[in-house]
Amino acid sequence: MQSAFPIVVFGAVALSVVMSVVFLVSRGSSYDQIGEGGLAPEQESASGPPAPPAGSAAGRAERELEIRQMLRARSDRMVGRGQPALDIDAEVARLLEPAQPWAHDAGLTEEVRQLVVARNERRTRQGLQPLDVEAEVTRTLEELDP
Secondary structure, three states: OOOOHHHHHHHHHHHHHHHHHHHHHHOOOHHHHOOOOOOOOHHHHHOOOOOOOOHHHHEEEEEEEEHHHHHHHHHHHHHHHHOOOOOHHHHHHHHHHHOOOOOOOOHHHHHHHHHHHHHHHHHHHOOOOOOHHHHHHHHHHHOOOO
């Protein structure tokens, strides 16, 4: 019985090595199959119609429809928690209005203003001429925009 044990162990190891080599050669690259599950975007777009271009009228309509669905779901959750419902039309209008590049967050503007005032105080202590606060705030905010 003791003499059969090493034969079984070495046989099992040899068989597993042979099977591993066979699987390695016949399988191909496992990286080729990443993303091929049921949620892969390639399969979804291949089975359905192609999405309309983003700038087209159909693309804007689809975007608005998806935003409305998201807002309706958010409103339903809020109502379920006992909060007031969202005004979906007003939220859609707010989200779809074009962004104004010159409009900055009020908190950011105030923070930049505080930095400029502090810089002016340092300049005054150093004996330098203070800067115009509004012009410096505008210049700094323009630098922050890409």
